[in-house]
Amino acid sequence: MRRLAFHYTPKLAGWVNMVEIELSTLSRQCLNRRIADKGTLQAEIQAWQAERNRSKATVHWRFTNSIARQRFRSRYPS
Numbered sequence: 001m002r003r004l005a006f007h008y009t010p011k012l013a014g015w016v017n018m019v020e021i022e023l024s025t026l027s028r029q030c031l032n033r034r035i036a037d038k039g040t041l042q043a044e045i046q047a048w049q050a051e052r053n054r055s056k057a058t059v060h061w062r063f064t065n066s067i068a069r070q071r072f073r074s075r076y077p078s
Contacts, residue, residue, distance in 0.1 A: 018059045022059065025057075026045070030044055030045060031044075031045075
């Protein structure tokens with residue numbers, strides 16, 4: 001339990017989904033194999049991140065205002 005850390009984040013925040021998508025991509029593209037040590041892990045993640053930044057990778061966000069207004073009518077009155 002000493003190594004476990006809780007980070008509380010908002011459950012309805014749109015950015016949480018984008019972070020989850022990015023972490024899933026990291027897992028599939030970079031962490032899909034056994035990595036021997038912490039130094040190698042850090043180097044691999046930095047190289048992956050540099051490539052993502054160089055290619056200007058984005059998350060295609062499809063949750064629009066109109067969809068939000070349909071799903072959350074009580075929070076978005078007309």
